[in-house]
Amino acid sequence: GAGVSQSPSNKVTEKGKDVELRCDPISGHTALYWYRQRLGQGLEFLIYFQGNSAPDKSGLPSDRFSAERTGESVSTLTIQRTQQEDSAVYLCASSLAATQNEQFFGPGTRLTVL
Amino acid sequence: AQSVTQLGSHVSVSEGALVLLRCNYSSSVPPYLFWYVQYPNQGLQLLLKYTTGATLVKGINGFEAEFKKSETSFHLTKPSAHMSDAAEYFCAVRNNAGNMLTFGGGTRLMVKP
Numbered sequence: 487g488a489g490v491s492q493s494p495s496n497k498v499t500e501k502g503k504d505v506e507l508r509c510d511p512i513s514g515h516t517a518l519y520w521y522r523q524r525l526g527q528g529l530e531f532l533i534y535f536q537g538n539s540a541p542d543k544s545g546l547p548s549d550r551f552s553a554e555r556t557g558e559s560v561s562t563l564t565i566q567r568t569q570q571e572d573s574a575v576y577l578c579a580s581s582l583a584a585t586q587n588e589q590f591f592g593p594g595t596r597l598t599v600l
Numbered sequence: 601a602q603s604v605t606q607l608g609s610h611v612s613v614s615e616g617a618l619v620l621l622r623c624n625y626s627s628s629v630p631p632y633l634f635w636y637v638q639y640p641n642q643g644l645q646l647l648l649k650y651t652t653g654a655t656l657v658k659g660i661n662g663f664e665a666e667f668k669k670s671e672t673s674f675h676l677t678k679p680s681a682h683m684s685d686a687a688e689y690f691c692a693v694r695n696n697a698g699n700m701l702t703f704g705g706g707t708r709l710m711v712k713p
Contacts, residue, residue: 489643490643517699519699519700519701521701521703526609527705527706528604528690528703528705528706529644529701529703530703531700531701531702534700541699542699545700577643577644588646588649589646589701590646591636591643591644591645593641593642593643594643
């Protein structure tokens with residue numbers, strides 16, 4: 487498929503465990519974005535990458551959250567020592583470049599922290 | 601800082617009736633505005649966008665939106681609702697650097713037969 491893909495689609499974990507969420511952007515898209523969508527709320531911007539660099543990490547909710555991108559392709563969002571308030575759908579999007587208007591979204595990873 | 605307000609977290613209309621989903625924004629610079637639709641268990645899909653030029657923007661599935669600078673609004677409309685329009689709709693504004701979308705809280709549209 488040519489769209490943005492994310493894995494896993496669902497993740498249930500216990501409080502205190504670490505989790506890794508993966509995003510495969512559309513091939514050739516240099517910009518990649520992570521958002522969080524809590525139940526019944528809008529999307530909250532977390533971080534974006536231009537290439538493999540993340541110029542602004544201020545959107546990450548805490549130092550338990552980190553993200554990396556390699557090969558201007560796959561990105562991983564890592565949440566350490568998960569808390570119940572981390573439960574949300576994590577959405578990834580990509581665009582041709584950061585200045586391009588349209589972001590294409592993946593289906594998301596639903597994270598549940600018990 | 602930019603913000604987006606969607607009035608009404610839930611909107612219910614009858615099939616064939618007018619759909620009106622409200623969006624107001626605040627932005628210190630000329631905004632780029634977007635409407636996205638999210639069907640259950642799916643990612644967001646772009647419905648339409650306003651960048652510059654014509655203030656009435658037409659999108660997919662018969663939706664359109666009008667940018668009104670004086671009202672700082674970008675309401676989404678469709679003349680006649682279909683059952684397949686039932687979904688969650690998000691209004692968003694893009695920041696100046698183009699690296700972030702700020703979303704409203706979303707409006708869940710329900711269509712009654």
